[in-house]
Amino acid sequence: MKLRTNARTSFRGETLAAGKSHLTPPLGTTFGGGAFRVCHKCPKTRARSGVLRTAHGDIRTPVFMPVGTQATVKTITNQELLDAGAQVVLSNTYHLYLRPGEKLIQEAGGLHRFMSWQKPILTDSGGFQIFSLSTLIKIKNEGVEFQSHIDGSRHFLTPEDVVRIQQSFGSDILMPLDECVKYPSEKSVIEKSSVLTREWAQKSKAARLHGRTTFGGGLLFGIVQGGTYPDLRKRAARELLDIDFPGYSIGGLSVGEPNELMYEILNETLPELPQDKPRYLMGVGMPMDLFEAVSQGVDMFDCVVPTRNGRNATVFTSTGKLLMRGSSYIRDFRPIDEHCPCYTCRTYSRAYIRHLFNAEEYLAGRLASLHNLTFFIQLLDSMRHAIEVDRFLEFRREFELKFNSKGMNHE
């Protein structure tokens, strides 16, 4: 049995120290505009490394944030998240509001205690989920009425409610309620929606209690919407800047539009955002998208790809994706990725994991998820390291060459 180790290896084989500082500021600190610090800028792209200070510790960026929608990263324990190098996890206000409910999480002493996770938590407002999962949606200026996808119960949430709920969770990073319009949409639809989203952003900021909770209040980000219309995106960014947030999210991308269009929108939008605030690209994504977005100056990412694809037998390696149900792995006694330090790769062979998927065994999705999470977290760790030693572009080229070497379509 190989020994567990906390040392993690980058994609180029260098050992990275696992140490992440926990400089927790005193309770009641409001974490205003000074929560983020850029550490190093890439001389050839707009990529940068930085540190985001939260009530539960510092987050070094660029960072990949595992998604724990229902207060759990699917199939994975907290210890495994730590082993994989996770600095922060995501959860979802819509889901947690419906189940187990705001009150229970408060009684538990906040979301960190409820899920026994002591590092930072970012909660999405759940706007995206309200508009994609629930039914009978009625949008008013005051908020949104919807029917729960779980039990059909009716609810009405205002932007103020959504901030209050996240503050009662003790989230370190909060998202305001926003309207999520489907892709593609007419410009006039997006334009109308942008007005509402801006109003809600303003109300959200006003509703946020400054340092009056046990948790210091958390960092409320603004979310830039605007569909695939660069002018609407730019206007949305400028309007949010006027309101002034300690960080900015870019929402409404990776919802079915072509990759090139997403890159173009990023390219038009990011220069509008201030250098000294963190930028979070919501729901993205695939390795090539992550490289492109980092090169344009994005700092934070979340995506369900590592866990969802893992459960569906797709694993990521430095030489591309592997579809683990494939017959080519029946007699493949190598680990998924021989350079990967995760428990899955230290312990089990492709042939064994293929057998588990084939036999519909629970352990299969779990082992694949753990590996994929390690892959994505390390990928962003390696990007950060490459930025800091002025090798980002080279690292990107090397990675892409190797990742695409088998000629598969990876996106």
Next chain:
Amino acid sequence: MKLRTNARTSFRGETLAAGKSHLTPPLGTTFGGGAFRVCHKCPKTRARSGVLRTAHGDIRTPVFMPVGTQATVKTITNQELLDAGAQVVLSNTYHLYLRPGEKLIQEAGGLHRFMSWQKPILTDSGGFQIFSLSTLIKIKNEGVEFQSHIDGSRHFLTPEDVVRIQQSFGSDILMPLDECVKYPSEKSVIEKSSVLTREWAQKSKAARLHGRTTFGGGLLFGIVQGGTYPDLRKRAARELLDIDFPGYSIGGLSVGEPNELMYEILNETLPELPQDKPRYLMGVGMPMDLFEAVSQGVDMFDCVVPTRNGRNATVFTSTGKLLMRGSSYIRDFRPIDEHCPCYTCRTYSRAYIRHLFNAEEYLAGRLASLHNLTFFIQLLDSMRHAIEVDRFLEFRREFELKFNSKGMNHE
């Protein structure tokens, strides 16, 4: 985050050393009748502690063996099995023969290598599974014809095949093919079946290659059948003794008969078996059954209860079973069992685990399975310890009193 620890705590709060010796005899050793040694006998019951030597290490008895039917204990990794104190795992010849197949496991270098488990493995012959899962069964003197429950393919397995397959797996403890008759059955049916099972036992022993495999050949046990007829059980035991095996299994119990009848059959059968050979009660079971069987002199147990019940939200504690979906746990922020050293109990609350079950999250069944495995493995560890300090009966009474204290029906 609490630290992981290898120290385990018994049910009475004493710390037990996790150390298990790995006195692996040289390759080629045939492990004849001398593989088992009784260490201590209970002065008041027929309970005893012992050591069973196998090619992959010693097993201290009485022992609970987690079930890994398809070369995986459902939802659980090898590291977690070690953390839970597992000394040996079970797997199933019928399942592995069908998927991934004998040849692949041979190519992997045996079952231990295939599943990356370095401690002993016991393989059941799969007789029970052939007769319960497959269809179109035709029993001949030479063996059994059946249709796979996976793909409908037709197969014919002889007792000789079943021994050969297990030897090619490198199993440490092997079971011969036996006919498993449903409960209840007429005495004449059992009588006829007993003749066949005895013949197959004889053929199995003759087919076993002595020390001619890399793995030393493994310990082939005899299986005592005979339904619920004490005289047939006794006769079966005596006939197996004539053939002479290094250990004896008791099959065909815990298949729907009343507990009292099972206890009576054990009471009639066990005295027929030699003191210096290990006794394995197949597929049992629940805590009270384990105590009764140990008190009658059984050494080895396997059961799917910890993992199957875990996945179905039932967990075992020293004060009884908990049904984790119950509303009484919604606000219960205590661990499942505050005396349990498992990762689940060190990390998560009942309220959180209840939420996971309620939200149909994968992690729920995993955390409950890990806890239950720890519970059953420790229960047998504690029985062994109690036997060795001449406190078995007292421990049994204390446990039963506490376990039944909430007035639930635990069986």
